[in-house]
Amino acid sequence: MTTTTQTRPTIELSELLDGIRTAVTARATWSDTARLVAEQLRHHLPSPDVLTSEQRLGSPDGYRSHTLHVEPDGSFSIVALVWRPGQVTRIHDHLTWCVFGVIQGVEHEELFDADLNLVGRSDNQLGDVSGFAPPGDIHRVHNSSGTTAISIHIYGTDVTRVGSSVRRYYD
Ligand SMILES: [Fe+2]
Numbered sequence: 001m002t003t004t005t006q007t008r009p010t011i012e013l014s015e016l017l018d019g020i021r022t023a024v025t026a027r028a029t030w031s032d033t034a035r036l037v038a039e040q041l042r043h044h045l046p047s048p049d050v051l052t053s054e055q056r057l058g059s060p061d062g063y064r065s066h067t068l069h070v071e072p073d074g075s076f077s078i079v080a081l082v083w084r085p086g087q088v089t090r091i092h093d094h095l096t097w098c099v100f101g102v103i104q105g106v107e108h109e110e111l112f113d114a115d116l117n118l119v120g121r122s123d124n125q126l127g128d129v130s131g132f133a134p135p136g137d138i139h140r141v142h143n144s145s146g147t148t149a150i151s152i153h154i155y156g157t158d159v160t161r162v163g164s165s166v167r168r169y170y171d
Contacts, residue, residue: 013069013078016044020154024075030156034097034131037076037154041101042129048104048150051080056104058082058148063089067160074158079165082150083107083143091116091140091170096156098165099131100124105149112138116170124151138170 019040024033048056055066059082069078083105091112102124111120116138123144124130143149155165 012046012050016040016046016078017069017071019044020076020078021071024071024156030097030133033156034099034133037097037099038101038129038131041099041131041152041154045101045127045129046103046152050103050152051082051150055080056082056148056150058084058087060084063087063143068152070158070160074161075156077155077157077159077165079153079155079159080150081153082148083141084148085143085146088142089140091138092166093138093168093170094134094155094165095162095167096165097131097133098137098156099129099154100151101129102126102149102151105143105147106145107149107151108142108144110140110142112140112170114138134167 020037023036023040026036028036050068051066058064063081063083066080068080107124109122109124110118113119159165
């Protein structure tokens with residue numbers, strides 16, 4: 001269960017926005033775009049202060065999603081996700097390339113093949129950034145730590161228009 005709210009863009013995102021714009025205007029393949037955007041996020045990883053103190057608390061009802069920015073031409077969106085301990089996504093894949101970075105806590109990620117066999121797992125620590133592009137992006141993310149986790153996700157679409165970054169759920 002996830003709820004979405006729109007927040008105001010902050011000054012802290014301006015260098016990241018410039019970097020992502022340069023990356024997406026290169027009109028590379030999705031996987032190259034994900035790599036280029038991941039480089040930008042590594043250099044300009046926001047702090048948890050992009051969210052209000054209330055937003056940083058998360059919700060007992062499930063992880064929360066806060067849209068930080070939607071590029072006017074629809075080429076990308078930036079979303080912050082807040083997970084309390086134990087909160088987990090459904091198994092899903094994505095409509096587009098995705099880049100994410102952890103700005104607080106740890107996120108445990110499980111990767112599945114098309115038959116939903118577990119093919120990889122990783123603990124994404126504070127400061128870790130990774131990017132991927134469909135296909136082969138079926139995953140589930142879980143806050144397996146004892147503290148609230150926050151991550152920044154960048155998707156190659158206008159998530160407010162298409163409703164979600166998710167292409168399909170697998171449960
Ligand atoms: Fe995802």
